[in-house]
Amino acid sequence: MLADFGFGILLIAFLTALYSIGAALYGHFSRRQKWVESARLAMLLTFPLLTLASLTLIYLLVIGDFNIRFVYEVTSRDMPTYLKITALWGGQSGSLLFWSWLMSLFATAVTLRKWERDREFLPWVILVSSITIAFFLSLNIFFENPFQRFWQTFQGVEPATFRPANAIPFTAEEGRGLNPLLRHPGMVIHPPMLYLGFVAYVIPYAFAIAALITGRADDRWIRLTRRWSLTAWLFLSLGLVLGGRWAYDVLGWGGYWAWDPVEIAAFMPWLTGTAFLHSVMIQEKRGMLKRWNMILIILTYSLVVFGTFLTRSGVLSSVHAFAQSEIGPAFFIFIGITLVTSVALLIYRWDSLQAEGQMHSMFSREALFLLNNLLFMGILVICFWGVISPLISELITGQKVTVGPPYYERAAGPLFALLVLLMGIAPLSAWGHITLKNLAAQNSLELEKRYALAIARLLWKPAIPALLVLIGLLIAGITNIYALIGLTFAALTASITIYEFWRAARARERAQGENLLTALWRLAGRNRRRYGGYTIHLGVILMAIGIIGIEMFQSETQKSLAVGENIQLAGYTVRYDSLAQFPTNDGRWVTRAVVSVFDKNGQFLTELYPRYDVYADGQPMTIPGVRSTLADDLYVLLINWEGVTAQVAPFKVYHNPLVNWLWLGAFVFIFGTLIAAWPEEEREPLPTQARKTKAIYQPGD
Amino acid sequence: MKKKLAVLILLLIASLVWVGSANAQDTTPPTDDEVNAIAKQLFCPVCENTPLDVCPTEACKQWRDLIRLKLSEGWTEEQIKQYFVDQYGARVLAEPPRQGWYWLIYIVPVALLLVGLYILFRAYQTMRAPLAEQPAETHAPTGLPDEYLRRIEEELKKRN
Secondary structure, X not given: OHHHHHXXXXXXXXXXXXXXXXXXXXXXXXXXXXXXXXXXHHHHHHXXXXXXXXXXXXXXXXHOOOXXXXXXXXXXXXXXXXXXXXXXXXXXXXXXXXXXXXXXXXXXXXXXXXXXXXXXXXXXXXXXXXXXXXXXXXXXXXXOOOOOEEEEOOOOEEEEOOOOOOOEEOOOOOOOOOOHHHOOHHHHHHHHHHHHHHHHOHHHHHHHHHHHHXXXXXXXXXXXXXXXXXHHXXXXXXXXXXXXXXXXXXXXXXXXXXXXXXXXXXXXXXXXXXXXXXXXXXXXXXXXXXXXXXXXXXXXXXXXXXXXXXXHOOOOOOHHHHHHOOHHHHHHHXXXXXXXXXXXXXXXXXXXXXXXXXXXXXXXXXXXXXXXXXXXXHHHHHHHHHHHHHHHHHHXXXXXXXXXXXXXXXXXXXXXXXXXXXHHHHHHHHHHOOOOOOHHHOOHHHHHHXXXXXXXXXXXXXXXXXXXXXXXXXXXOOOOHHHHHHHHHHHHXXXXXXXXXXXXXXXXXXXXXXXXXXXXXXXXXXXXXXHHHHHHHHHHHHHHHHHHHHHHXXXXXEEEEEOOOXXXXXXXXXXXXXXXXXXXXXXXXXXXEEEEEEOOOOOEEEEEOOEEEEOOOOOEEEXXXXXXXXXXXXXEEEOXXXXXXXXXXXXXXXXXXXXXXXXXXXXXXXXXXHHHHOOOOOOOOOOHHHHHHHHHHOOOO | OHHHHHHHHHHHHHHHHHHHHHHHHHOOOOOHHHHHHXXXXXXXXXXXXXXXXXXXXXXXXXXXXXXXXXXXXXXXHHHHHHHHHHHHOHHHEOOOOOOHHHHHHHHHHHHHHHHHHHHHXXXXXXXXXXXXXXXXXXXXXXXXXXXXXXXXXXXXXXXX
């Protein structure tokens, strides 16, 4: 009964979204505002409808109605209630519904804003949002109904939305339960964060399409969606970091990122989103890169849908699984249509999106930002090609290939290093604008020289600590050239960024008599975007240090130990003390070892408890025992797959230098994003003409 | 007779000991780390995107045992990897072999990056072409740090 109710609500929401599309179009073409208003109200209605549908499903999950196929697949009686609720995104159909729900939430939020000044955008923003919602709802309705029930027929039990002839409802005794790997706090929060990031990117895309259709060539759409883009970016970043932490904690391979296609699926929109975040600044300040920003946001939207497609269609396991899955082709067609339409619109408006400004130098901010964008695009190409070439290989040769970490690391590593360096230098170009009497009269080589000199003047002081870091690393005996380059770049960028904070705060301190902290606070408070951005950069540098540490200096060893025996790695000694096996209330069978860790002087450091849990369905989960410090992690695994007895147990030990800087950096990164995205009163944009003449030397461009 | 038998038994034991010790020299069992060093470079042919050294399935355990066996038989790393490729196809390698059309996998990103660089270069050139209306200059040149302070202040005022 409730299942029918839920499905009915889904259907009504789908029809409402379709109505909203039709009404928006009709309202625009017939110039009847009340139809556009009706479309807006219809879109607002999708949110309460989808909330109702989702709550219905959550209720069914919590009461454990195993007549419902989805409930049977993702829950079991022994699961705690919070996991039953979060099982909503633990399977295909539920997570698609969850996607639509969040999408409608964001669409509602955006349509509730004041539209006075931007009324011409409204029908198109509604159109794009409603099309996206309708598409995802159509997947639920036609292919993956989360409310599908089990029916007993003469042939056996089969799942169906509607009652087959002569069938009676069938309710299983017990559900299959959520995949144990997903019963981790990281995995509970990780998908919603990613999805929030995904759906939030639909909003800037919708405004971009609205700007293209209406032919508004100014940067209004960017200003309106700046906070949306930042929010999307924040959630996507959070999702990626949480995913990494989850992998580190429960997958038991000593790492946080494996260049798995599923990871890359979420990483690709982040890459274009990050490029977008930077390049829109150039459009706002200089009226340049208008076409490029359109391309970036169109790409981001397509990659968001493509990412969902990759993870949901089964295409990654094989092209044949994709062909058999019903939603795969639907996704494919949807991505194709939206991409082609968006690009066609862009081509149609190509001429009107001309740059208003002019680039003066290869060292100007816009030039360096373009270089930044090229690097992000380069990494995107590497990722995209790495994900799809095995599929192409399978199509052409019938044989799958693996494109694994060595490919990505070799190709993307240098680009990441350059990005870190650019992250330090590009902000300096903001101050690097030289004020010249008449730019047009200058010889271009002379101009380049002046720009480069201006940057170099700002660079030499922060370069000293970086040089000291390099010398320190060499003295410490580090010979890995990639690590030396990476860490020196990171040190240089950190030093420039901190120097920027210090210089500005110091200048205010002298001029205003404020103390340094107040000065810093005021600076960050009044130019949140820049100082939030710098804080994000500092976070990224910390993360880069962690990544360099674990990627280049990780070591590992494996050995079967008898009680009392030990294993040595990177100056640590790990001694196997004892083993215990016991059941838990939630049906796990836990095998837990106790090991003691000693430092190189034989000093006792700590006890660790690596363990593995076997769930009722036989699925194992390996939980490491970790000793974490800022210098390194000692990550000890009890590896169940080699056979464990009380007398002899196999251990795998990883030494992960600096890895905690990665997590620390993530906190700084999020803090910076919050500073940058914190709401402030919307300022009136300068009229285009005024910007053109004033903006060239706008301080802090 | 007894003496002969005793000598024979002694000889037999001696030869056994000798053979045993000779064998022991040849077959130091490979360590887990040696096995993992190779397994790390191979991907489980069954599970998706899981390196063989950390794959918990029974099949992968057997494959690791196979690597151990081959190592103890004196196979080299390359021979073992090739054996797995022959058995299960190129997908067991962490990246495609550099041969035939697989070269495309390596060339395409580099080619696209070069195209990107070219586009960037062209964009620089296009954007440097003077616009019809040349913006007028506003500020006279001044040196840092006063100029810097002036900009910061100007900007903060603007944002108040």
